[in-house]
Amino acid sequence: VKKNGKNGFQFFTPELNAQLHEKIELEGELRKAIERSELLLHYQPQIRTGDSLMVGVEALVRWNHPAKGLLAPGVFIPIAEETGMIYDIGTWVLREACRQMREWHRGGGPLIPVSVNLSAQQFHQPNLVGYIRNILEDTGLDPQYLELEITESMMMDAAVSAEILNELSQFGIRISLDDFGTGYSSLGYLKLLPIDKLKIDRSFITDITMNESDKAIVSTIIAMAHHLKMDVIAEGIETKDQLDILTANKCEEIQGYYFSRPLSATDVEAAFFAPMRI
Ligand code: C2E
Ligand code: CA
Ligand code: CA
Ligand code: CA
Numbered sequence: 001v002k003k004n005g006k007n008g009f010q011f012f013t014p015e016l017n018a019q020l021h022e023k024i025e026l027e028g029e030l031r032k033a034i035e036r037s038e039l040l041l042h043y044q045p046q047i048r049t050g051d052s053l054m055v056g057v058e059a060l061v062r063w064n065h066p067a068k069g070l071l072a073p074g075v076f077i078p079i080a081e082e083t084g085m086i087y088d089i090g091t092w093v094l095r096e097a098c099r100q101m102r103e104w105h106r107g108g109g110p111l112i113p114v115s116v117n118l119s120a121q122q123f124h125q126p127n128l129v130g131y132i133r134n135i136l137e138d139t140g141l142d143p144q145y146l147e148l149e150i151t152e153s154m155m156m157d158a159a160v161s162a163e164i165l166n167e168l169s170q171f172g173i174r175i176s177l178d179d180f181g182t183g184y185s186s187l188g189y190l191k192l193l194p195i196d197k198l199k200i201d202r203s204f205i206t207d208i209t210m211n212e213s214d215k216a217i218v219s220t221i222i223a224m225a226h227h228l229k230m231d232v233i234a235e236g237i238e239t240k241d242q243l244d245i246l247t248a249n250k251c252e253e254i255q256g257y258y259f260s261r262p263l264s265a266t267d268v269e270a271a272f273f274a275p276m277r278i
Helices: 014-033 073-083 086-106 128-139 158-170 212-227 240-248 265-272
Strands: 002-004 008-010 039-048 054-065 069-071 114-117 146-151 174-180 197-200 231-235 253-255
Touching: 014 054, 014 073, 039 086, 039 265, 054 073, 054 086, 054 253, 069 073, 073 086, 086 114, 086 128, 086 146, 128 158, 158 174, 197 212, 212 231, 212 240
Parallel strands: 054 114, 114 146, 146 174, 174 197, 197 231, 231 253
Antiparallel strands: 002 008, 039 054, 039 253, 054 069
16 A cells, blocks of 8 residues: 555555556666666757857756667656665766767867756765866866756755855856746845856746746846846747747847757757868
């Protein structure tokens, strides 16, 4: 039996049983995914509205499952977080993102940073800075080209997060606040923490052309970021109309399907790099 909030108990149905079975199976397969080289990164370009140049990329993990094909992180990151596998997967993601970026820089690609998503557990792992410094040293990437994406919910303990963020920031790594506006934390921490960039969550963008409240919220976040001397980027731009509203409100960077979906490294090179070498 499974505990159920309202009615007390709920008996396993065959469907629940099958779901549980599938989850356990996936968990076992995920444990082997790294050594079997089944994980890969896609990169979504971040575009400067002024001149449509790619000024950064966000690394987004995928799992090339032997039977199910390419799986989105929503399917396996929660399992990784529940089971502690997120440490190994997160390490692989950081290494691979830094390696790829260094390779691009050496090969004459644009000198842009890579943004990497951190889970709460990774953020709170002991000696995060030393751990990341090792990865940067091993891959040869300069800290200024790494940006870490964290969320408001990781800032709940202001004193603890201030210590971690200050160390990262002093080392030269950039900090971006992901899904901004969806958390429940107070705005007060923005003045205390070394945050370089606000990422406006896609939920405010989806209906922005029709919804005056969303438009007001977005333009206010952009103005606030400017006053606080932070960069600001809007996520989930899918249409020209959405882009026009953001441009009119002086949002300098955007990320979304309108410019590009997340792409394999090869596809980023083909679509966004000036022709290199031969
Ligand atoms: P996120 O960090 O908010 O990443 C943005 C998500 O929105 C990505 O989904 C991206 O493909 C999607 N997206 C981008 N532009 C558009 C758009 O115009 N329209 C729509 N509808 N969607 C858009 P994805 O790749 O499935 O990633 C989902 C989430 O999984 C991420 O949300 C992030 O929280 C998590 N994630 C991805 N990679 C990693 C990772 O390496 N480590 C950790 N801890 N989490 C990751
Ligand atoms: Ca993100
Ligand atoms: Ca986001
Ligand atoms: Ca999100």
